Amino acid sequence: MNHGASSSHRLKSPQSGSACTDPTCCGLITAHHGVEVEVVFTTGKRRMVRVKRSSGHVVGDDVEVAGEMLRRLPRRTELRRRDGGGGIHLVAANLDVLGIVVALNSSPGFIDRAIVAARVAQLQPFVVVNKCDLDDTAALLADLHRIYADSLPVFAISAMDRTGLAPLQAFLNQGHRGVFVGSSGVGKSSLLNALCPEINLKVGKVSDHNGLGRHTTTVSTLHPLSGGGELVDTPGFRDFGLVDILAEELAIHFPGFEEHGEVSCRFRNCRHRTEPGCAITKLVESGQIPADRYAVYLKLLGEVEADQSEARSKGWKN
Ligand SMILES: Nc1nc2c(ncn2[C@@H]2O[C@H](COP(=O)(O)OP(=O)(O)OP(=O)(O)O)[C@@H](O)[C@H]2O)c(=O)[nH]1
Numbered sequence: 139m140n141h142g143a144s145s146s147h148r149l150k151s152p153q154s155g156s157a158c159t160d161p162t163c164c165g166l167i168t169a170h171h172g173v174e175v176e177v178v179f180t181t182g183k184r185r186m187v188r189v190k191r192s193s194g195h196v197v198g199d200d201v202e203v204a205g206e207m208l209r210r211l212p213r214r215t216e217l218r219r220r221d222g223g224g225g226i227h228l229v230a231a232n233l234d235v236l237g238i239v240v241a242l243n244s245s246p247g248f249i250d251r252a253i254v255a256a257r258v259a260q261l262q263p264f265v266v267v268n269k270c271d272l273d274d275t276a277a278l279l280a281d282l283h284r285i286y287a288d289s290l291p292v293f294a295i296s297a298m299d300r301t302g303l304a305p306l307q308a309f310l311n312q313g314h315r316g317v318f319v320g321s322s323g324v325g326k327s328s329l330l331n332a333l334c335p336e337i338n339l340k341v342g343k344v345s346d347h348n349g350l351g352r353h354t355t356t357v358s359t360l361h362p363l364s365g366g367g368e369l370v371d372t373p374g375f376r377d378f379g380l381v382d383i384l385a386e387e388l389a390i391h392f393p394g395f396e397e398h399g400e401v402s403c404r405f406r407n408c409r410h411r412t413e414p415g416c417a418i419t420k421l422v423e424s425g426q427i428p429a430d431r432y433a434v435y436l437k438l439l440g441e442v443e444a445d446q447s448e449a450r451s452k453g454w455k456n
């Protein structure tokens with residue numbers, strides 16, 4: 139199994155406002171192995187640099203290297219997730235796009251949560267509907283098109299049959315650095331294999347006691363795509379609690395509500411629930427916002443509020 143970035147990896151110069159102009163010391167972290175990271179320099183050379191586990195460096199970080207010292211340059215974006223125990227993890231730095239992979243067995247509500255998380259982190263979300271070789275996927279695809287196609291790109295593919303990949307590749311080749319998120323078994327590894335054949339990730343290996351399958355990757359790695367753009371492969375990134383979002387801001391990120399972002403509710407901090415003079419609930423009443431989408435919004439709002447109050451009570455930084 140090869141988790142190293144391919145030898146053809148040529149890096150863009152750090153884009154994060156670095157003052158560094160020396161290509162022999164400027165680089166990008168392309169793999170994280172826990173106690174050491176791989177840095178690929180602007181010259182194309184690469185080397186491993188030892189780091190403390192708590193150093194905070196992640197794949198996608200632009201760095202300056204002097205001996206064994208790493209100086210991290212400012213980040214354009216950070217994608218963070220909160221795990222079930224309340225810990226906050228940085229998934230990767232300087233990502234541009236978040237690919238939300240879904241298939242027939244995906245959990246409801248997942249797509250909306252991921253879209254909101256991406257937008258809060260200033261990443262462009264897109265949806266990848268996998269397993270389109272299965273007949274039943276057609277209905278799911280039609281549904282997702284109806285709900286999301288006006289808000290973000292929706293790609294229909296079969297990672298297994300390698301069909302539908304060209305539009306997705308063209309999108310990623312625009313120079314986007316992305317990562318895929320999705321429930322267990324939707325086909326994230328299969329998709330990465332289809333897009334970067336040199337990775338050869340193990341697919342569908344059932345190794346945990348739940349029989350749900352477990353990602354066999356142990357390090358985070360940045361993989362360049364032959365036509366441009368990069369994909370981060372990171373273990374265990376299947377779902378995430380929302381971080382960095384206020385309940386009052388949810389509606390402006392919620393898919394399908396964006397176009398109503400200008401509507402003025404009576405109260406500036408309106409959560410669009412039962413407040414008087416709420417413009418969103420009026421749009422629901424008149425049918426301009428579908429009732430089922432409003433129901434999903436309310437459910438997500440409840441999650442954000444619960445998260446916020448739990449974070450407050452435990453003293454987590456939100
Ligand atoms: N029919 C069909 N099956 C697929 C497709 N893509 C993946 N699969 C199958 O779905 C199962 C799960 O695929 P993986 O790629 O391991 O899924 P994953 O999302 O990486 O799963 P985790 O590692 O558990 O998060 C495997 O048995 C694959 O062969 C597809 O396009 N069509």
Ligand SMILES: [Zn+2]
Nearest residue numbers: 403408410416
């Ligand atoms: Zn309102």
